Amino acid sequence: MFKKYTRTAFSVLLCHSAFAYAAGGVNNATAFNPALSLILSGTYGNLQQDPSIPATGFAMNPNSGHDQGFNLGESELGIAADIDPEYRGVATFSLSPAGGVSVENAFVQSTALGNGLNLEFGRFFSALGYLNNQHAHTWDFVDQPLVYSTFWNNQLGEDGMQLKWLAPTDMFIELGAETGKGRGFPGSDTPQNGSGANVLFAHFGDDIGIEQSWRVGLSLHQAKRLKAISTAVPDLLNSVGGVSDSFTGLSKTTGLDFVWKYSPNGNIQDRYLKLQGEYFERNENGLLTYNTAATGVTDRYSVVQSGWYIQSVYQFMPHWRTGLRYDRLDPGTAKIGARNASNLIANYEFNPQRSTWMLDYSASEFSHFRFQFAQDDSRKGLSGKQFFVQYIMAMGAHGAHSY
Amino acid sequence: MNFKINVAACGLSVFMAFLIPVSAHAELNVFACEPEWASLTHELAGDKVNVYTATGALQDPHHVEARPSLIAKARRANLLVCTGAELEIGWLPVVLRESGNTTIQPGGDGYFEAASTVRMLEVPTRLDRADGDVHAQGNPHIQTDPRNFLLVAKVLSKRLELLDPSNTAFYEQRFVEFDQHWRAAIAKWELQAAPLKGVSIVVQHKGFPYLNDWLGLKEVTTLEPKPGMEPSASHLAEVLETLQKHPARMVLRAAYQSARPSEWIAQRAHISAVELPFTVGGSDGAKDLYSLFDDSVARLLAGLK
Numbered sequence: 001m002f003k004k005y006t007r008t009a010f011s012v013l014l015c016h017s018a019f020a021y022a023a024g025g026v027n028n029a030t031a032f033n034p035a036l037s038l039i040l041s042g043t044y045g046n047l048q049q050d051p052s053i054p055a056t057g058f059a060m061n062p063n064s065g066h067d068q069g070f071n072l073g074e075s076e077l078g079i080a081a082d083i084d085p086e087y088r089g090v091a092t093f094s095l096s097p098a099g100g101v102s103v104e105n106a107f108v109q110s111t112a113l114g115n116g117l118n119l120e121f122g123r124f125f126s127a128l129g130y131l132n133n134q135h136a137h138t139w140d141f142v143d144q145p146l147v148y149s150t151f152w153n154n155q156l157g158e159d160g161m162q163l164k165w166l167a168p169t170d171m172f173i174e175l176g177a178e179t180g181k182g183r184g185f186p187g188s189d190t191p192q193n194g195s196g197a198n199v200l201f202a203h204f205g206d207d208i209g210i211e212q213s214w215r216v217g218l219s220l221h222q223a224k225r226l227k228a229i230s231t232a233v234p235d236l237l238n239s240v241g242g243v244s245d246s247f248t249g250l251s252k253t254t255g256l257d258f259v260w261k262y263s264p265n266g267n268i269q270d271r272y273l274k275l276q277g278e279y280f281e282r283n284e285n286g287l288l289t290y291n292t293a294a295t296g297v298t299d300r301y302s303v304v305q306s307g308w309y310i311q312s313v314y315q316f317m318p319h320w321r322t323g324l325r326y327d328r329l330d331p332g333t334a335k336i337g338a339r340n341a342s343n344l345i346a347n348y349e350f351n352p353q354r355s356t357w358m359l360d361y362s363a364s365e366f367s368h369f370r371f372q373f374a375q376d377d378s379r380k381g382l383s384g385k386q387f388f389v390q391y392i393m394a395m396g397a398h399g400a401h402s403y
Numbered sequence: 404m405n406f407k408i409n410v411a412a413c414g415l416s417v418f419m420a421f422l423i424p425v426s427a428h429a430e431l432n433v434f435a436c437e438p439e440w441a442s443l444t445h446e447l448a449g450d451k452v453n454v455y456t457a458t459g460a461l462q463d464p465h466h467v468e469a470r471p472s473l474i475a476k477a478r479r480a481n482l483l484v485c486t487g488a489e490l491e492i493g494w495l496p497v498v499l500r501e502s503g504n505t506t507i508q509p510g511g512d513g514y515f516e517a518a519s520t521v522r523m524l525e526v527p528t529r530l531d532r533a534d535g536d537v538h539a540q541g542n543p544h545i546q547t548d549p550r551n552f553l554l555v556a557k558v559l560s561k562r563l564e565l566l567d568p569s570n571t572a573f574y575e576q577r578f579v580e581f582d583q584h585w586r587a588a589i590a591k592w593e594l595q596a597a598p599l600k601g602v603s604i605v606v607q608h609k610g611f612p613y614l615n616d617w618l619g620l621k622e623v624t625t626l627e628p629k630p631g632m633e634p635s636a637s638h639l640a641e642v643l644e645t646l647q648k649h650p651a652r653m654v655l656r657a658a659y660q661s662a663r664p665s666e667w668i669a670q671r672a673h674i675s676a677v678e679l680p681f682t683v684g685g686s687d688g689a690k691d692l693y694s695l696f697d698d699s700v701a702r703l704l705a706g707l708k
Contacts, residue, residue: 088500114505116478166478166503172471205471210459213470261468265461267659268468318633318661364632365466365493366532395532400497403469 034081034089035397039137041073042391048376048384055150055378057331057348058305060230060245062153062185066143066386072097073390076104076137080399086112092135104157116166123183126156127164127176128199128219129278130257138401140274140313141358142372142388146327147307151253151280153185156221158197172205172215186251186282187223197223205403210266215403219255225286235290235343244293245344247301249286255279259403270318277310288336290343299337301344306330311356319363325356329378352378368392431567434477434507436485436495437464438683439546440517440555442692444484446581447560451570455480457498460685461659464490465536465631469497477502480513482566484559487516488523490543515562517555521545524612535629546682548613549589549696556581588693593618596700598707603649605642605674607634607656607665610681618703623651626664634664646672653677653706658685677706 045051051065075095082088092105107122125133131148132155144154160180167173182196183189190196198221205215225247232242256279263272281304288301311325329352336344354377360370374386431452435441441456455476458467464486477483477498485491499508506513523541530539545551560578564571600619604611607626615622624645626634634642646668653675656665662678669676679699680689688698 109500111500111508112505114503116503118501118503166474166501168479170475172475174471203471206475207470207472210462213468213472215471265659266459267462267466269463269466269659270661364532364535400469400493400495402497402501403471 032081034079035399037078037394037396037398039076039078039135040391040393040395041075041137043067043071043073043142044389045069045071046387048386049379049382053379053382054232055146055329055352056350056380057352058150058329059233059242060247061150061305064144064149064154066388073392074136076135078397078399080397082111083108086110116168118164118166119161120163121161123157123159124162126158126178126184126199126221127162127201127203128156128178128217128221129255129280130215130217130259130276131278132156134402137392137394140311140321140323141325141356142370142390145278145307145309145311145325146329146352146354146378147278147280147309150329151186151282151305151307156184158187158199159183160195160197162199164201170206172203174201174203176201176203182223186225186228186253186284188226188228190224190226192224192226196226197221211264212260212262213403214258214260217255217257219253219257221251221253221255223251225249225251225284229292234345236345237343239291243291246289246292246296247284247286249284249288249301251282251284253280253282255281268315270315272315274313275310276312277308279306279308281306288340288344290340297339297343299339301334301336301340303334304332306332319361321358321360321362323356323358323360325354325358327354327356327378328352348380350380354378366394366398431481431563432479434480434483436483436491437546439692439695440484440486442683442695443552443556443559444563446692447556447574447577448563449573449577451567451573452482452563460680460682460689463659465493467491467494469494469501473498474501477507478504480504480507482513482515482562483507484515484517486518486543486545488518488540488543488545489538490518512562512565515559517551517559518543518545520554520558521551524616525609535627536631542609542612544610544681545613547611547679547699548617549585549592550617551613552692553582553585556585585692588696592696592700596703599703602653602707603651605646605651605654605668605672607654607660610657611655611679614679614699623649626654626656626668639664639667642668643671646674650674653703655679655706657681675706675708677702679703 045066045068047066047068054063077093080090088109088111090105090107094102094104103123105124107120107124110119127133148154158180162178164174164176178199179195180197187197200220203215203217207213228247229244231244233245234242259276261274283304285302287298289296289298307329309325309327313321313323315321331348333347336346354374356374358370358372360368362368370390372388376386377383433444433452433454435444435454435456437458438456438460441454444452444454457473458464526541527537560574563574596618603621603623605623609625609630624642626642628638651674654665654668655677658678658680665676679702680686680695683689683695686698689695
């Protein structure tokens with residue numbers, strides 16, 4: 001009996017978010033249940049170098065590194081449904097293997113504005129860049145590019161609102177703006193009146209015949225950083241274990257992204273080639289307090305960091321794909337006020353880089369196994385190889401993927 | 404400051420003027436998910452509509468991406484004509500959401516599902532992903548039975564009248580003509596296809612239940628172990644064994660599918676491999692709805708030899 005009900009429920013869930021069938025023939029209480037999905041994932045990692053060491057020159061950025069050995073990934077529970085004729089709700093909960101639940105996404109979308117307008121509010125992944133709002137289970141590699149892990153702590157999640165407008169043109173032209181708390185790095189998640197971070201983005205895209213399609217994007221991000229603490233930052237005095245610094249200032253990031261896809265006859269089920277790349281440049285300007293644990297010396301600090309990646313994924317036969325990625329970061333040369341000139345490292349004289357190869361197999365669109373090998377040179381003097389095996393499995397309603 | 408705002412507003416309006424095309428007469432913009440519905444809309448509406456076809460005959464209709472171009476086309480559509488029955492579940496929901504177009508959302512007048520007008524076959528009695536790519540509402544490949552077009556056309560024509568009432572008489576006339584011509588064509592095809600009745604076939608994908616139902620073909624087995632899964636070597640060996648016990652005359656596949664599994668079986672079981680256009684554009688002969696069935700019937704008859 002229970003089984004029968006669950007199946008009916010699932011059948012309803014499967015179609016509910018997508019199509020509201022009048023003639024579905026299901027008229028029980030479960031018909032109004034939202035679409036439910038659960039992603040199960042895990043990795044095995046073999047890393048030559050300690051993943052807790054940050055990329056050289058990026059000790060004040062997040063290090064959303066890797067896990068060694070067998071590791072249950074975050075299980076992701078997704079719920080989505082229309083709320084009423086005007087709104088749709090989406091929530092994604094991340095179940096940590098150590099226990100505990102975090103809210104990854106919880107947003108409401110307008111469905112009745114029309115005129116090409118879409119309003120979203122709540123907690124969402126920012127639409128900046130190309131990869132930022134893609135969920136981890138749709139990534140082409142086990143990990144995010146270095147520029148995403150260091151610049152956005154893998155993905156920029158925001159508490160706030162987003163408004164975007166799609167132009168009524170043959171070509172895809174989308175303009176959007178976001179304003180929010182500044183929850184994710186480089187925002188400092190500080191309670192305050194007004195907004196802590198703002199984003200502007202523009203996307204352009206089209207097809208070239210039936211075999212090729214492309215999208216190009218431009219993003220601007222700005223965040224107020226208030227007493228943003230970084231720990232274990234190396235300094236000129238070679239303090240053991242580094243020191244803690246605090247930064248208050250403005251962070252401005254410009255991003256460019258592109259993706260181009262090719263598929264013979266446009267039949268992506270058979271074979272396709274995808275080429276994508278993104279570039280981000282961040283300008284940070286403000287006051288830095290050196291060694292907050294001790295006396296703390298505050299002076300001006302500004303730096304321009306940049307990073308980019310280019311990657312290509314090729315599905316050479318149904319179910320099998322392989323991909324290559326090259327990553328590179330530039331920590332820049334910091335301009336440091338005189339009082340901290342002998343404390344802080346201005347120039348690391350090193351550009352972190354990494355080359356990655358992956359191979360994955362998907363028995364269906366719901367199950368994926370991936371092997372990944374990387375030559376990681378993101379830490380000065382600590383070159384290392386990384387090997388991963390990953391599985392990603394999706395159960396329940398599986399929403400359509402974005403481009 | 405005011406000056407700045409004025410300049411910005413002025414610049415924006417000039418920019419918008421470039422973006423928004425001025426359309427000379429009020430044609431309906433139709434977004435057809437598959438080529439067969441684009442053709443049917445043409446038959447029923449002639450030059451009263453601009454039709455954009457979202458997918459091609461050589462694309463697997465289950466696997467299409469929500470490309471930026473599709474979203475842009477959906478933005479300006481007055482009517483969406485799709486198969487439904489979850490065939491487009493992998494991409495259409497995203498396209499509709501991102502389009503910011505309220506008129507073509509499910510439940511609205513601008514949203515039309517062909518599958519809702521016909522009798523569905525192969526409606527699963529159990530829903531489990533272990534059974535592969537099954538569709539809760541039944542097999543969505545309804546376009547392989549020409550009789551279904553009569554049902555779809557009737558409802559679609561009414562929908563065109565609803566959206567564009569000033570051309571009601573035109574749509575009514577077009578429908579009557581189509582209905583007449585199409586019934587005559589069906590009678591012709593049925594006569595031609597008489598030798599196919601009761602003929603045993605193998606199919607690569609479960610894409611032809613409506614065709615079987617129409618022509619009385621008997622499906623012995625399927626090359627895909629489960630719907631949507633590639634035929635494996637071990638499964639093909641089983642199919643070969645089945646064919647020794649229950650012989651078939653030909654193996655059918657749609658134009659978008661890989662030829663290899665069909666050819667492999669055809670060689671070993673000494674039967675014909677027949678590639679059907681499946682939709683308009685799937686073969687050189689299938690240029691519109693009429694030639695789609697002319698070509699399909701001809702290919703099936705050739706498969707008997």
